[in-house]
Amino acid sequence: MDLRALDAPPSNAERAAIDALLGPPPAVDVPVPLSEVKQRRTLLLPSLIALQSQVGWVSPGGLGYACRRLGVPPAEGFGVASFYALLSLEERPRAFAHVCDDIACHAAGAEKLCAQMTERHGPPAHSRGHALSPTLSPAGEREKWARSPCLGLCEQAPAALVTVAGPTPREQSFGAATVEKIDAALKGDSVAAVMPRLESTGPRKLLARAGTVNPSSLDDYRAHGGYEALRRALELGPEGVVREVNDAKLVGRGGAAFPTGRKWEAVARAPVRPHYVVCNADESEPGTFKDRVLLEHDPFGIVEAMTIAGYATGSERGYLYLRGEYPLAHARLAHAISAARARGLLGPNVMGKGFTFELELRSGAGAYICGEETALFSSLEGLRGEPRNKPPFPVQSGLFGKPTAVNNVETLAAVLDIVRDGAAAYTSVGTPGSPGTKLFCLSGRVAKPGVYEVPFGTKLDELLALAGGVPGGKKLKAVLLGGAAGVFIGPEQLGVRLSFEHTKEAGLTLGSGVVMVVDETQSLLPLLRRIAAFFRDESCGQCVPCRVGTVRQEELVARLLAKKPMGSVGDELALLKELGQAMRDASICGLGQTASSAIESGFALPAFPGAPAEERME
Numbered sequence: 001m002d003l004r005a006l007d008a009p010p011s012n013a014e015r016a017a018i019d020a021l022l023g024p025p026p027a028v029d030v031p032v033p034l035s036e037v038k039q040r041r042t043l044l045l046p047s048l049i050a051l052q053s054q055v056g057w058v059s060p061g062g063l064g065y066a067c068r069r070l071g072v073p074p075a076e077g078f079g080v081a082s083f084y085a086l087l088s089l090e091e092r093p094r095a096f097a098h099v100c101d102d103i104a105c106h107a108a109g110a111e112k113l114c115a116q117m118t119e120r121h122g123p124p125a126h127s128r129g130h131a132l133s134p135t136l137s138p139a140g141e142r143e144k145w146a147r148s149p150c151l152g153l154c155e156q157a158p159a160a161l162v163t164v165a166g167p168t169p170r171e172q173s174f175g176a177a178t179v180e181k182i183d184a185a186l187k188g189d190s191v192a193a194v195m196p197r198l199e200s201t202g203p204r205k206l207l208a209r210a211g212t213v214n215p216s217s218l219d220d221y222r223a224h225g226g227y228e229a230l231r232r233a234l235e236l237g238p239e240g241v242v243r244e245v246n247d248a249k250l251v252g253r254g255g256a257a258f259p260t261g262r263k264w265e266a267v268a269r270a271p272v273r274p275h276y277v278v279c280n281a282d283e284s285e286p287g288t289f290k291d292r293v294l295l296e297h298d299p300f301g302i303v304e305a306m307t308i309a310g311y312a313t314g315s316e317r318g319y320l321y322l323r324g325e326y327p328l329a330h331a332r333l334a335h336a337i338s339a340a341r342a343r344g345l346l347g348p349n350v351m352g353k354g355f356t357f358e359l360e361l362r363s364g365a366g367a368y369i370c371g372e373e374t375a376l377f378s379s380l381e382g383l384r385g386e387p388r389n390k391p392p393f394p395v396q397s398g399l400f401g402k403p404t405a406v407n408n409v410e411t412l413a414a415v416l417d418i419v420r421d422g423a424a425a426y427t428s429v430g431t432p433g434s435p436g437t438k439l440f441c442l443s444g445r446v447a448k449p450g451v452y453e454v455p456f457g458t459k460l461d462e463l464l465a466l467a468g469g470v471p472g473g474k475k476l477k478a479v480l481l482g483g484a485a486g487v488f489i490g491p492e493q494l495g496v497r498l499s500f501e502h503t504k505e506a507g508l509t510l511g512s513g514v515v516m517v518v519d520e521t522q523s524l525l526p527l528l529r530r531i532a533a534f535f536r537d538e539s540c541g542q543c544v545p546c547r548v549g550t551v552r553q554e555e556l557v558a559r560l561l562a563k564k565p566m567g568s569v570g571d572e573l574a575l576l577k578e579l580g581q582a583m584r585d586a587s588i589c590g591l592g593q594t595a596s597s598a599i600e601s602g603f604a605l606p607a608f609p610g611a612p613a614e615e616r617m618e
Helices: 012-022 034-041 044-055 060-070 074-081 103-107 110-121 179-186 218-223 228-247 260-269 290-297 299-313 327-342 373-380 409-421 423-427 460-466 500-505 524-538 544-561 569-586 590-594 597-603
Strands: 095-100 145-148 160-164 170-174 198-200 275-281 315-322 347-350 355-363 404-408 437-444 450-455 476-481 487-489 514-519
Touching: 012 044, 012 060, 034 060, 044 060, 044 074, 044 355, 060 074, 095 110, 095 179, 103 110, 103 437, 103 514, 103 524, 110 145, 110 179, 160 179, 170 179, 170 327, 218 299, 218 327, 228 260, 228 299, 228 409, 228 423, 260 299, 260 404, 275 299, 275 373, 275 409, 290 299, 290 327, 290 409, 290 437, 299 315, 299 327, 299 355, 299 404, 299 409, 315 327, 315 373, 327 355, 373 404, 404 409, 409 423, 437 460, 450 460, 460 476, 460 514, 476 524, 487 597, 524 544, 524 597, 544 569, 544 590, 569 590, 569 597
Parallel strands: 095 145, 198 450, 275 315, 275 404, 315 355, 437 514
Antiparallel strands: 095 160, 160 170, 347 355, 437 450, 476 487, 476 514
C-alpha cells in the first residue's frame, strides 16, 4: 500500500506562492465550505504550477497547503499532481532541463545530445512526475535534466526546455539545442529565440501578421487590420456570424474536422446558462508546431477570434488552455489579454457595445491527453486530465457541465478572415469540400523546415518541392502525415491532394498538419519504437484497451527492433494488427483509437518490395 502524508508544513516560499494566487489565508483555519470546493478546485493545477515555479518541485508540505486552502482531499491533490510530466513530486534542482528525444528531434541528433548531457550532468531523471525512486546521480546529486516528448519546436530540432525556479522564475524553450546552450540557460542566461520559417504559395491569410506585426503591440496589430473582424461581427449580430462561419464550411483544424458553425450554433441555442468558449492550445502532437507560431507571433489575433466566438455563442467567459511547454507564447498571450482588457476590447462592455466577454489564460503541465477536449475540461476543473464518455457532447455538457464551444488555435485564426471578408471570399480558395488555406508543419529530412500555408487541394509533392525537397541528393523513403496519430506513406503516394476529401478517399488523414520527411539514410524501426513509447507514456490509463494495448504494442516493436520476435515476424505483425483493432474499437478517446495507426502503416510500407519485414524497416 502506498501511503503518503501531506501534513508537513510548507516553506515560507511555498506559502507565499499559494497565497499570491489564492489571496491571503483566513485568520482562522476553517474548512472550505462544500459549496465553494468545486469553484475553488479549478485553481488546483495553477497552484501546483505556482509551487513548482517557486521552489522547483511540488513538495508534500506545499501540496498539503494547497489542498487545505482549496478544500481538495490530499489523495485527490496527489492524484492530480502525479498526472503531469512537467510536475515533479521528487526534489530536484531549481534549474532543470527537458531535452526532447521525440521523432523529429530523434532524426536531428537528439540521441547524441542526450549522450553529451549524460556525460556532463549524469543520467537523466525519471521523466514523469510520479517517479517513486529518488532521482540521484551516482555522485549523490539531484539530476539536472530529463528526456522529454515533443516540445513543439520540430522545425528547429533538437529542442530543449529549461526552467529556473525562484522568486522570479524563468522558462525558455529553444531549438538547435546544444549542451552549451542548455548550460547557459540553466545558469539563467537567455538563449535567443529564432524566427520560424514561414512560407506560402500566395497571399497569406492565417499567417498574414506573423513575422510582420509586433506581437507585443496592440496599436501595430490594429494598424494591420486588427479588430476589424470583431467590429464586423458586432454589425452582423450573433446569428449573422454563425451563418458566415457555416457558409464558409469551416471545420476544426486540430484533427477532428467537425463543422465549426454547427458547434457554435448548438451552443448559442442551448437554454442552459452560462455558456463557455475554450481555445484548445495544448498542441502536443509530435511534429506539430503551427499553433505555437500563431500564438507567439499573432497573439492578438487569437484573442480577437475568441472574443468573436464568445459573442456568437452567447458566452461571457472564455478559457485559453496553453500547453506548458510554450513559455514565450504564454508571455505574449498574457500581455495581449491584458492590453485588450485595458483598451475595452475585453471585459463588461466590449467596444462599447454592451457585450461582456472575459478571457482567462491557463497553462497545462505536460500531458498529451489534455489535447482531447473533455480531458482538457477535466484539467481546467482541477481533476486528472482524463477523457469523458460521449454523449453528452461538449455543446450540451462541457466545461463545468455547461454548453461549451471548444476550438483549435488554427480554427479560430481562420474565423477572422471569414467574418471580416465574408464566406464567399473565403470559399474562393481551396476545394469545394475543403475551402480556404491550411497550415502544414514540415520537419525531418527536408531542406527548409517550417510552417507552410497553402490552399487546400495542393499536392503533397508540390508542398515538398516548396520546402526544397530532401537535402543532400538523398531519396525520400517515407512521409509521416498527420503526426504520431497519423500514417506513414511511401513515395508512390506523394501525388495525393491535401484536402479532407482527397485524403479520406486515399485512406489517409491530415490530422494536425504534420508532414515529417524520412529519407533513405534513416531506419523506420527506431521511429516506430519512439511513437509506440510516446503513446505508452501518454495514455492516461483510464481504459484497459489503451492502458494495456499501448504497453503491449511498445513491447512488440521493441522485440522487432532487437530482432527477437516472439514467434515469426508474421506472427508479430498479426498481433500488432489485432492490438490496434482492439484499441480502435474499445478505447474511450482518440488517443487509444489512433495509437497504432502510424505504426501499422509504417510496417505496411512497400519501401523494399519482397523483402522480409525486418529488412524493410532498415
